[in-house]
Amino acid sequence: MSEETGPDADAEAEAEFDVMAGWTADAVAALGADHALPAACRGSGSPAALDWLADRCRLGPGTTVLDCGGGAGGAAAYAAEHTGATPVLVEPMAGACRAARRMFGLPTVVGGGDRLPLPSGAVAAAWCLGVLSTTEAHEALLRELRRVLRPDGDAGLLVLVQETDDLLGAPADLVPPSAEELDRALEGAGLAVVARQGVADLPDPPEDWDARADRVEQWVAEHHRHDRRWAVATDNEERIGRLLGDGHLSVQLLHVRPT
Structure with a gap:
């Protein structure tokens, strides 16, 4: 998901999040349905990361979980399969929504994180995975996520965090917050951090x-x-991989609740 409006960022976001989603669905149709989850989850969380988020957000049968900027639906489908939760996917790229419906039969709505098409207090849980790093409006997006959460709800975030001042060669649509910027945005949005977890410290996915x-x-x-x-x-994937490998970026999981 991208909220950036510049032409370079828009073109990169379309290639990465819209067109590739459709091609991924084509590949799954050719290779078999057992390829859908691993392919659609790439970039939005490993099984260990998604299990951590699901446990922290208390997902289970009957839990409605919003996946804000859910891409091709991998994380939402994983939550449904492994916890029995009922996901609702909101994603600005129409091609990604089509891919999510095609691969997983998920309910999807085309919409942006800056104006979620849901009433206030509508969901018990919400996920926002890899989305904050695609917009400069970190606090505004988090505030909107806070709006649709119930007062006793839980939100799970996967965030690319800027660790150094050197992001030379980063994709045009990459706007990661620093740790300090992320904390300020969360506080301003009315969200309190309950737990944090570095993805690098979690087990690798199965072979x-x-x-x-x-x-x-x-x-x-x-x-x-x-x-x-x-x-x-x-x-874009290769550039982000290099920034992660060189320590300029990290991937953090956060469990947050309304204050």
Whole structure:
């Protein structure tokens, strides 16, 4: 999900979050439904990260969980399969919504995180995974997430956090907060941190999980490597990977509640 309005950011967001979602759904149709979850979760959380969020957010049968900026629906589908929760996915990219419906049959709404199409206090739980790093309006997005949560609700965040001043070569649509900026935005939005967890400290995904995601990526590459949008999306992933590997970025999980 991206709230950036610049032309470069818009083009990169479309390639990464919209077009690639449709190609991923095509690959899953060709390779088998067992490839859907690993492929659609790539970039939005490993099984260990999603389990941590589900446990902290008290997901279970009957829990309605909003996935704000849920992409192709992998995290929402994982929550439904592993906890029995009922997900509702709100995602600004229409192609990603179509992919989520196609792969998982999820209820999806095309909409942005800055104006969620839900009434206040509508959901017991909300996830916002990888979204804050795509907008400069960190506090505004968090405030809107706070609005749709019940007063006793839980929210789970996966955030790319800027660890150094050097983000040379970062994708145009990447706007990660620093740890201090994130804390200020949360406080301003009326959300209190209950728990934090670094993704790097969690167990790696099972080998078969990564292998299935890799097969989907290979299928997409074989069929679309000559498309400029594939090159843009792949280049963005590689740039973020380098920034993570060099310690300029970290991936943090947060469990937050309304104050």
